[in-house]
Amino acid sequence: xxxxxxxxxxxxxxxxxxxxxxxxxxxxxxxxxxxxxxxxxxxxxxxxxxxxxxxxxxxxxxxxxxxxxxxxxxxxxxxxxxxxxxxxxxxxxxxxxxxxxxxxxxxxxxxxxxxxxxxxxxxxxxxxxxxxxxxxxxxxxxxxxxxxxxxxxxxxxxxxxxxxxxxxxxxxxxxxxxxxxxxxxxxxxxxxxxxxxxxxxxxxxxxxxxxxxxxxxxxxxxxxxxxxxxxxxxxxxxxxxxxxxxxxxxxxxxxxxxxxxxxxxxxxxxxxxxxxxxxxxxxxxxxxxxxxxxxxxxxxxxxxxxxxxxxxxxxxxxxxxxxxxxxxxxxxxxxxxxxxx
Amino acid sequence: xxxxxxxxxxxxxxxxxxxxxxxxxxxxxxxxxxxxxxxxxxxxxxxxxxxxxxxxxxxxxxxxxxxxxxxxxxxxxxxxxxxxxxxxxxxxxxxxxxxxxxxxxxxxxxxxxxxxxxxxxxxxxxxxxxxxxxxxxxxxxxxxxxxxxxxxxxxxxxxxxxxxxxxxxxxxxxxxxxxxxxxxxxxxxxxxxxxxxxxxxxxxxxxxxxxxxxxxxxxxxxxxxxxxxxxxxxxxxxxxxxxxxxxxxxxxxxxxxxxxxxxxxxxxxxxxxxxxxxxxxxxxxxxxxxxxxxxxxxxxxxxxxxxxxxxxxxxxxxxxxxxxxxxxxxxxxxxxxxxxxxxxxxxxxxxxxxxxxxxxxxxxxxxxxxxxxxxxxxxxxxxxxxxxxxxxxxxxxxxxxxxxxxxxxxxxxxxxxxxxxxxxxxxxxxxxxxxxxxxxxxxxxxxxxxxxxxxxxxxxxxxxxxxxxxxxxxxxxxxxxxxxxxxxxxxxxxxxxxxxxxxxxxxxxxxxxxxxxxxxxxxxxxxxxxxxxxxxxxxxxxxxxxxxxxxxxxxxxxxxxx
Numbered sequence: 002x003x004x005x006x007x008x009x010x011x012x013x014x015x016x017x018x019x020x021x022x023x024x025x026x027x028x029x030x031x032x033x034x035x036x037x038x039x040x041x042x043x044x045x046x047x048x049x050x051x052x053x054x055x056x057x058x059x060x061x062x063x064x065x066x067x068x069x070x071x072x073x074x075x076x077x078x079x080x081x082x083x084x085x086x087x088x089x090x091x092x093x094x095x096x097x098x099x100x101x102x103x104x105x106x107x108x109x110x111x112x113x114x115x116x117x118x119x120x121x122x123x124x125x126x127x128x129x130x131x132x133x134x135x136x137x138x139x140x141x142x143x144x145x146x147x148x149x150x151x152x153x154x155x156x157x158x159x160x161x162x163x164x165x166x167x168x169x170x171x172x173x174x175x176x177x178x179x180x181x182x183x184x185x186x187x188x189x190x191x192x193x194x195x196x197x198x199x200x201x202x203x204x205x206x207x208x209x210x211x212x213x214x215x216x217x218x219x220x221x222x223x224x225x226x227x228x229x230x231x232x233x234x235x236x237x238x239x240x241x242x243x244x245x246x247x248x249x250x251x252x253x254x255x256x257x258x259x260x261x262x263x264x265x266x267x268x269x270x271x272x273x274x275x276x277x278x279x280x281x282x283x284x285x286x287x288x289x290x291x292x293x294x295x296x297x298x299x300x301x302x303x304x305x306x307x308x309x310x311x312x313x314x315x316x317x318x319x320x321x322x323x324x325x326x327x328x329x330x331x332x333x334x335x336x337x338x339x340x341x342x
Numbered sequence: 343x344x345x346x347x348x349x350x351x352x353x354x355x356x357x358x359x360x361x362x363x364x365x366x367x368x369x370x371x372x373x374x375x376x377x378x379x380x381x382x383x384x385x386x387x388x389x390x391x392x393x394x395x396x397x398x399x400x401x402x403x404x405x406x407x408x409x410x411x412x413x414x415x416x417x418x419x420x421x422x423x424x425x426x427x428x429x430x431x432x433x434x435x436x437x438x439x440x441x442x443x444x445x446x447x448x449x450x451x452x453x454x455x456x457x458x459x460x461x462x463x464x465x466x467x468x469x470x471x472x473x474x475x476x477x478x479x480x481x482x483x484x485x486x487x488x489x490x491x492x493x494x495x496x497x498x499x500x501x502x503x504x505x506x507x508x509x510x511x512x513x514x515x516x517x518x519x520x521x522x523x524x525x526x527x528x529x530x531x532x533x534x535x536x537x538x539x540x541x542x543x544x545x546x547x548x549x550x551x552x553x554x555x556x557x558x559x560x561x562x563x564x565x566x567x568x569x570x571x572x573x574x575x576x577x578x579x580x581x582x583x584x585x586x587x588x589x590x591x592x593x594x595x596x597x598x599x600x601x602x603x604x605x606x607x608x609x610x611x612x613x614x615x616x617x618x619x620x621x622x623x624x625x626x627x628x629x630x631x632x633x634x635x636x637x638x639x640x641x642x643x644x645x646x647x648x649x650x651x652x653x654x655x656x657x658x659x660x661x662x663x664x665x666x667x668x669x670x671x672x673x674x675x676x677x678x679x680x681x682x683x684x685x686x687x688x689x690x691x692x693x694x695x696x697x698x699x700x701x702x703x704x705x706x707x708x709x710x711x712x713x714x715x716x717x718x719x720x721x722x723x724x725x726x727x728x729x730x731x732x733x734x735x736x737x738x739x740x741x742x743x744x745x746x747x748x749x750x751x752x753x754x755x756x757x758x759x760x761x762x763x764x765x766x767x768x769x770x771x772x773x774x775x776x777x778x779x780x781x782x783x784x785x786x787x788x789x790x791x792x793x794x795x796x797x798x799x800x801x802x803x804x805x806x807x808x809x810x811x812x813x814x815x816x817x818x819x820x821x822x823x824x825x826x827x828x829x830x831x832x833x834x835x836x837x838x839x840x841x842x843x844x845x846x847x848x849x850x851x852x853x854x855x856x857x858x859x860x861x862x863x864x865x866x867x868x869x870x871x872x873x874x875x876x877x878x879x880x881x882x883x884x885x886x887x888x889x890x891x892x893x894x895x896x897x898x899x900x901x902x903x904x
Contacts, residue, residue: 052806052810053809054806054809054810077351077809077814077815078806078809078810079809079810079811079812079813079814080812082812083810084810085806085807085810087803087806087807088803089801089803091801091803091804091806091807092807093804093807093808093822093826094826095825095826104808104811104813104821105811105812108811108812108813108817109812147807150807150811151810154811154812160810
């Protein structure tokens with residue numbers, strides 16, 4: 002697949018604040034890539050630099066093989082042929098749904114603008130609402146209008162800034178699946194910014210985890226979850242508890258009297274004392290293993306989450322029902338990550 | 343350079359750059375020249391200014407007028423504000439609408455009416471009691487007229503802060519055992535103090551800066567009471583060249599009083615500024631007036647009578663009288679004065695000028711103000727804070743001082759020689775341009791303020807979404823930002839148009855032989871022997887201003903209007 006979007010050593014400073022610090026990233030054509038990170042990590046700024054809404058302080062950005070931002074060159078946003086959905090949707094309140102969606106085509110001077118806009122609305126299942134005004138729409142419908150408007154002019158790249166964060170949980174899940182199906186059907190390249198890891202893992206082909214203005218790791222969701230490069234990524238993506246352990250070399254590790262194969266992070270000790278990161282679903286109760294006491298029980302519907310306190314550790318365990326507060330239990334980790342510094 | 347231009351955008355650079363330049367030239371210019379003149383004035387100017395007893399008197403009268411008007415408006419405005427905002431006064435909305443009228447009518451219209459009512463020799467009130475009891479040609483007379491005109495500023499501030507105040511704050515005091523008066527002075531009044539204080543400092547500054555009322559109430563007097571604004575006008579009127587240094591010195595005095603008094607007040611109040619007025623809670627219960635309902639209505643009615651009904655009625659009657667001494671007999675009433683004024687050659691010319699100037703100043707002000715607001719709220723241009731401050735400055739500076747700055751800066755043609763055959767000459771003296779520019783600059787604070795609050799309420803992504811859809815900056819402004827700001831801009835246009843149409847303070851210093859405006863003609867007629875003609879114009883101004891307001895309210899569904 003040819004590279005569609007390329008960022009090379011991009012920096013962005015706002016006054017004294019150095020928000021993006023030498024970020025490099027390339028995104029293939031047709032790929033859905035997610036920028037994930039804590040707030041203030043520079044993910045939205047990065048997206049806005051691709052859009053042309055922010056000017057990089059340093060570094061290069063190219064889209065579709067041509068440079069759009071670099072030394073001696075800056076292409077303004079309206080000439081980048083991109084589509085964008087804003088966190089606030091930015092559906093224009095003084096135009097009706099059809100006029101909102103047709104706007105990019107009208108700017109191109111296309112005669113079939115209204116027809117194309119109608120079929121774009123069909124694609125996001127808003128047929129029949131063309132004459133409505135934004136204040137007459139629900140949040141989810143406004144989101145679809147914004148999406149139709151972003152896609153109607155067949156952009157090279159679709160940019161989504163926290164696209165689902167203003168919706169309630171149930172609708173969010175529904176729209177997430179729909180969104181993925183839609184962009185895959187069209188085959189457009191997508192960059193999504195989100196702080197919601199569930200959204201990132203389920204929506205994208207690759208996730209770039211950002212921290213303090215740089216990319217900590219960029220990988221497929223499964224790799225990111227099970228084989229993180231660093232302690233930051235391991236702890237940021239999913240739940241993780243650290244147990245004191247002993248590394249034996251070659252990824253073998255011993256916790257208590259249990260020995261298992263684990264994934265070593267960068268900077269993890271080859272042998273000697275270490276910390277083993279374990280996710281709640283890779284912990285199970287057993288007749289023997291690490292002894293501890295149940296400290297909290299929360300019923301979550303599909304499973305029960307226990308918090309177990311050991312001698313010098315604490316861990317979450319996802320399992321079926323059967324234990325109650327204060328029960329002495331034994332835990333057995335199935336898989337884990339040897340954490341680095 | 344090319345890249346930098348690409349990033350900022352050429353159109354954007356030109357538009358925003360020109361906006362900044364206009365502010366620097368037409369606000370920074372006049373006020374800067376005035377400042378330089380004041381600094382450069384020699385000791386003989388200052389000693390001449392201070393040494394004259396008339397000037398010292400004028401300064402004293404200015405202080406008396408400012409503080410007297412403040413006391414008058416507080417005395418009337420606080421009870422009225424409480425009655426409208428917190429009591430169960432019957433027919434509250436009608437009374438309130440009636441009492442708000444002085445807010446939109448220029449104060450000098452009240453002065454003209456009160457001259458007819460209470461001038462010592464032939465005032466209707468004096469004649470009716472057969473003595474010379476009332477003398478409107480005095481500082482108390484000025485306080486009376488200005489006080490009636492400015493009372494709405496106080497009661498509107500009090501009433502709206504009372505209405506938005508969290509009612510549980512008062513309820514808690516009542517449950518704690520405090521009586522109604524104790525709750526009012528211990529809880530209610532202190533809580534509305536921030537709103538009251540800013541209205542009070544506005545009234546103080548506006549009274550010190552007022553020109554029309556003290557001018558009208560001096561020119562016909564046997565013993566005129568000059569204030570600083572009228573002294574500055576006199577100095578410039580008597581001898582334009584030699585009067586200037588004196589006018590500059592007096593302007594400094596006026597600035598010290600007009601800006602100093604409110605600042606002093608704010609310092610006294612400043613230590614206890616707090617915000618407890620929330621937007622959400624609406625007043626639940628209102629205080630019951632009980633047996634005081636009748637006296638309260640009499641009080642409100644008296645204010646409406648003195649502030650609105652009597653003056654407007656007097657003007658209407660005067661404008662209809664064929665013979666001023668003939669009284670209100672039916673055979674003495676006709677529209678002859680209207681016919682005479684409207685078919686003469688002066689009034690149509692002045693009305694036309696004022697309409698053109700007010701509409702031009704409002705339109706230009708809205709455009710410039712929008713770009714200044716954009717510069718301030720949507721870019722990170724260095725100096726944007728300064729430009730926004732500069733745009734609000736003229737409204738805080740007395741009109742007399744601002745127009746003195748215009749005279750100093752633009753009374754000579756200014757030539758900018760670019761090349762031998764390319765020179766720009768700015769020649770403004772005695773043109774409509776200098777009046778229009780002065781109006782625009784003076785009231786620019788309204789469009790800037792309205793556009794800024796509009797932009798703050800508008801998420802930047804709305805405009806960015808247009809850019810991402812393929813629109814250039816200018817196209818995005820035209821298609822998205824400006825249409826969404828329209829309600830704010832329409833209101834701002836009216837806020838410039840209405841006061842500019844009837845403006846007198848600056849006009850009287852800046853108008854030329856060929857550029858009379860409504861205000862200057864009205865003052866001319868009043869001062870030089872045609873009171874019925876002046877009354878006709880005053881009625882027309884009042885009708886237009888009230889009608890314009892009503893229209894604006896109707897069109898906007900109550901959102902726009904003074």
